[in-house]
Each structure stands twice: as C-alpha cells, then as structure tokens.
Amino acid sequence: MIRVRNLVKKFDKLTAVDDVSFDVEAGEIFAFLGPNGAGKTTTIKMLTTLLHPTSGTIELDGLDPQTHQHQARQRFGIVFQDPSLDGDLTAWENLQIHAVLYHVPGKIARQRAEELLKLFELWERRNDLVKKFSGGMKRRLEIARGFLHTPRILFLDEPTLGLDPQSRNQLWTHVKGVNEAEKVTVFLTTHYMDEADRVAHRIGVIDHGKLVAQGTPQEIKERTNTQSLEDAFLALTGSTIREESAGAADQMRQFARMWSKR
Amino acid sequence: MKVIYVLWLREVKRYLRSRVQIIASLGNPILYLLVLGFGLGPVFKRAGNGDYLQFIAPGIIGMSILFTSIFSGIGLLWDRQFGFLKEMLVAPVSRMQIMIGRTLGGSTVAVIQGLLITAVCLGAGFRPTHWTAIPLALGFMVLIAINFAALGMAIGSGLQDMQGFQLIMNFLVMPIYFLSGALFRLDDTKSVLKLITRVDPLSYGIDGMRNAFGNPNVTFDPRYDTLILGVVGLAFIVFGAYRFSKIEA
Numbered sequence: 001m002i003r004v005r006n007l008v009k010k011f012d013k014l015t016a017v018d019d020v021s022f023d024v025e026a027g028e029i030f031a032f033l034g035p036n037g038a039g040k041t042t043t044i045k046m047l048t049t050l051l052h053p054t055s056g057t058i059e060l061d062g063l064d065p066q067t068h069q070h071q072a073r074q075r076f077g078i079v080f081q082d083p084s085l086d087g088d089l090t091a092w093e094n095l096q097i098h099a100v101l102y103h104v105p106g107k108i109a110r111q112r113a114e115e116l117l118k119l120f121e122l123w124e125r126r127n128d129l130v131k132k133f134s135g136g137m138k139r140r141l142e143i144a145r146g147f148l149h150t151p152r153i154l155f156l157d158e159p160t161l162g163l164d165p166q167s168r169n170q171l172w173t174h175v176k177g178v179n180e181a182e183k184v185t186v187f188l189t190t191h192y193m194d195e196a197d198r199v200a201h202r203i204g205v206i207d208h209g210k211l212v213a214q215g216t217p218q219e220i221k222e223r224t225n226t227q228s229l230e231d232a233f234l235a236l237t238g239s240t241i242r243e244e245s246a247g248a249a250d251q252m253r254q255f256a257r258m259w260s261k262r
Numbered sequence: 263m264k265v266i267y268v269l270w271l272r273e274v275k276r277y278l279r280s281r282v283q284i285i286a287s288l289g290n291p292i293l294y295l296l297v298l299g300f301g302l303g304p305v306f307k308r309a310g311n312g313d314y315l316q317f318i319a320p321g322i323i324g325m326s327i328l329f330t331s332i333f334s335g336i337g338l339l340w341d342r343q344f345g346f347l348k349e350m351l352v353a354p355v356s357r358m359q360i361m362i363g364r365t366l367g368g369s370t371v372a373v374i375q376g377l378l379i380t381a382v383c384l385g386a387g388f389r390p391t392h393w394t395a396i397p398l399a400l401g402f403m404v405l406i407a408i409n410f411a412a413l414g415m416a417i418g419s420g421l422q423d424m425q426g427f428q429l430i431m432n433f434l435v436m437p438i439y440f441l442s443g444a445l446f447r448l449d450d451t452k453s454v455l456k457l458i459t460r461v462d463p464l465s466y467g468i469d470g471m472r473n474a475f476g477n478p479n480v481t482f483d484p485r486y487d488t489l490i491l492g493v494v495g496l497a498f499i500v501f502g503a504y505r506f507s508k509i510e511a
Contacts, residue, residue, distance in 0.1 A: 048352055049352065050351070070354040070355075071354070078352055082343055083344060083345075084344075084346060086276070086346040088280065089272065089275065093275075096268075097268050097269075098353075100265060100268045101265060101268075101350060101354075101355055102353060103354070129279075145349075249343055251423060251424070252424065
C-alpha cells in the first residue's frame with residue numbers, strides 16, 4: 001500500500017531523511033518510531049504531499065503523490081500533530097466541510113458522518129462547538145474525520161500526545177476497530193512505546209534520518225535481546241537526549257498554550 | 263464551486279457566532295469617531311472645511327473594513343499551524359479555490375463590519391446627502407474589502423512567526439490607514455506625503471465613499487477611484503493566489 005524507496009530530504013545542510021526504504025502492506029498498522037528530530041514528521045509530510053522529496057520515490061496505493069497529487073490525497077486521511085479542527089464550528093459542520101473538500105456526495109457524507117460519530121462516541125455532542133470539547137474528544141473527532149472519505153490509508157502523527165491513558169486506550173480501540181472493519185492501512189508515529197507494541201503489526205525505527213530497524217514488535221525485541229519495546233528502542237537509538245532548537249512552530253505552540261484555557 | 267461556497271460560508275458563520283468579538287471590534291472605530299469627530303471637529307471647521315464628522319465617517323468605515331479584511335488574511339499564520347487551514351491544504355482541491363473562498367469570506371465579513379460602522383456613524387449624526395448614497399458606498403466597501411483581504415492573504419502566506427505579525431501591523435497596516443486620507447484632506451498634502459497617499463489603495467476607497475456619500479472634500483473622480491481599486495484589487499488577488507500556492511505546510 002505504501003512503498004518508499006531511497007527517500008532523501010535535505011534542508012540546506014541538514015539531511016532530515018537519509019535514504020529510507022520501507023513497505024507497508026494493505027490493512028497493516030505500521031508504527032514509525034524515533035526520537036525527537038529523527039525525521040518522522042518530515043517523512044509523513046513527504047508521504048502526504050506536503051513536502052517534496054529531494055530524491056527517492058514514494059508510491060501510495062500505486063500512485064506517485066508528486067505527479068498525482070489530488071488522486072493520492074483522495075486516498076488518504078491524516079491527523080496532524082497540531083489540531084486542525086475549526087473550533088468555532090460544530091462537530092457535524094467540521095465533518096460536512098471535510099466531505100465537500102473530499103468530494104463525498106451529500107447523502108453518503110451524512111450517513112457516514114453519523115456512523116463515525118456514533119462509533120467514536122461523539123454523536124450526542126454533534127451540534128456542540130468543537131472549542132468546548134476536551135482534548136480526547138477533539139482527537140477522536142479528528143480521527144473520525146480522517147476516516148470520513150473512506151481512505152485507503154490513514155496517517156496519524158502523534159495522535160495521543162497529551163492525552164490521559166483512558167483517552168489513549170479508547171482512541172486506539174476505535175482506530176483498531178476501523179482498521180479491522182474497513183481494512184484501512186494505518187501509518188502512525190508515537191512516543192509511547194507501549195502503544196506501538198500493543199497496536200502496531202509492524203514497526204520501523206528511524207534515527208538521525210536513517211531507518212535503523214524494522215519488523216514486528218516481537219522481531220525487534222528479539223533482535224536487540226530486550227524484554228520491552230522501550231528497551232529495544234533505547235538499545236537501537238541510544239540514550240542521548242536530542243536537543244532540538246525551538247523553531248517558529250514551537251514558539252507558536254508555547255503561545256497557544258499560554259492562551260488556551262486548560 | 264461548492265468548495266468555494268463552503269469555505270465562504272465557514273468564514274461568515276464563524277463571524278456571526280463571535281458576538282463578543284463583533285461588539286469589541288466596534289470599540290475602536292467608535293473611539294476614533296467620537297474623539298476625532300467631536301474633538302477635532304471645531305479645528306476642522308475653523309479651517310473652513312465644514313463638518314469634520316461628515317468628513318471622517320467614511321474614513322472610519324474604511325478603517326474598520328481595512329482591519330477586518332487584512333486580518334482575515336494574516337490569520338493564515340495561525341490557521342496554518344493550529345487550525346483548519348492545514349486540513350484544507352492536504353485536501354484534493356486546488357489552492358486557487360481555497361484562496362478564493364477564503365478571500366470572499368473575509369471580504370464579506372469586512373463588508374458586514376463596514377455596514378455596522380455605517381449604522382453607528384448614522385447614529386452619531388453622520389448624514390449622507392441622499393439615501394441612495396448607501397448602495398453606491400456599499401460598492402466601494404466591497405472593493406476595499408476584496409483589495410485588502412487579498413493583500414492579507416499574500417502577506418499571511420509568507421509569515422512565519424508572531425514577530426512578523428507585529429512588523430506588518432506597525433509598518434504596513436497602520437501606515438495604510440493613516441496615509442489614506444481617512445483623517446485629513448488629500449488635496450492639502452504636499453510632496454512626499456502626497457506621493458505616498460496616491461500609492462495607498464485605501465485613499466481611493468475612502469475617496470470613492472466620500473463621492474458616494476456626497477461629501478464636498480473629494481480629490482478624484484469616482485470612476486477613477488473605481489478603476490484604480492479594480493486594477494489594484496485584481497493585482498492583489500493574483501499576487502495572493504501566487505503566494506498562497508507556495509505555502510509549504
């Protein structure tokens with residue numbers, strides 16, 4: 001379903017993604033793990049047409065996202081690291097705008113929005129403004145929205161960041177549910193190793209832009225001779241803390257935290 | 263077409279739902295109207311230019327349209343990182359449609375805001391020479407709104423952080439307002455100032471409104487105002503669309 005060969009992305013002197021190749025099969029849940037600044041988000045951005053690779057090839061469902069941008073976009077859904085819902089609209093309106101953007105016919109859109117809202121336990125709150133939702137509810141709504149146009153692939157970039165264990169658990173139950181029911185391929189990144197271990201069929205570990213390991217969670221643990229995925233991850237990537245200089249986005253995130261009432 | 267419509271509708275809905283903000287946004291123009299209109303009125307009259315309130319009302323209306331429309335575009339900065347824009351940028355629709363939907367939405371909101379201020383001005387004692395002036399002035403409001411919503415899109419597409427926002431505010435938006443002839447007669451300006459006021463598109467918008475409202479202190483022919491606003495507006499739309507197409511999320 002996803003086929004990546006020798007993918008490279010350079011920003012000026014920095015090589016963010018360095019010769020990465022991997023395959024994700026249809027219907028698979030693939031977790032992409034790595035320390036901060038390892039190249040996870042950059043890879044997702046290239047997979048989702050937001051960035052152009054410096055070199056290498058990507059195939060999504062047989063399509064090159066560079067030459068067939070719209071067709072590729074129609075085939076995937078994405079949940080970003082930062083929220084992308086419109087807080088001044090209701091949950092229902094957010095879904096309906098998404099349906100128009102993805103050319104889903106009105107009747108099907110309404111049916112599917114109802115199904116998904118019920119599945120993600122948001123149906124009762126469909127006419128409430130999204131800004132009144134809790135962090136977990138917003139995340140669920142975003143994931144439901146990602147599924148609305150029945151994509152073949154769903155990208156989730158750190159979807160559980162900042163959620164409590166209950167919300168995280170519930171979120172993954174739903175994602176797994178849809179993955180099994182609709183055979184949607186899921187490509188996710190997370191910093192919670194226990195999640196990856198529980199949810200993912202296969203895992204890729206990236207560090208300094210290079211893919212250092214891939215396989216099932218079991219295989220990775222066996223290869224590194226460790227008991228937990230967390231230990232395996234540390235064995236693969238070392239225990240040095242990656243100091244990232246704060247970019248413009250981080251500064252704005254800080255600003256957002258200052259102003260949001262939490 | 264449907265994409266443009268829903269994006270337009272989104273902007274309008276968001277505006278109509280933010281009642282508190284609507285009221286708050288009336289504060290600034292009312293302050294200008296009262297302080298300048300009634301405070302500087304006698305000086306203006308002594309200079310032999312007639313009633314200052316009648317003179318600045320179109321200026322204040324222009325100001326609120328300028329701010330509302332340009333902010334709708336500059337808001338891209340925020341929307342791109344934390345908002346709905348990111349969702350739109352990965353959707354299988356062309357950037358052009360998104361840009362047009364948003365520009366039209368922002369302009370509509372700005373025009374509604376302008377009409378509200380017009381009502382406030384009427385309440386404060388502003389009187390057009392004839393009531394038919396209102397639809398004519400509305401035309402100029404639409405032109406001003408589209409011009410600056412598109413300019414805002416062009417700027418917002420390139421902004422990277424909040425400091426850039428401050429810079430734009432102090433070195434572009436405020437000068438556009440103060441040098442537009444909103445507060446003083448363009449005819450009285452000399453040399454460099456005269457040149458700058460002639461480059462400022464808002465000058466023609468406000469002059470156009472004064473023409474429509476029948477104020478004697480006008481500088482240009484209303485057809486000339488319309489022509490300039492039309493040409494500059496078109497250029498801003500092309501520029502905005504180009505810059506918007508270059509956004510890397």
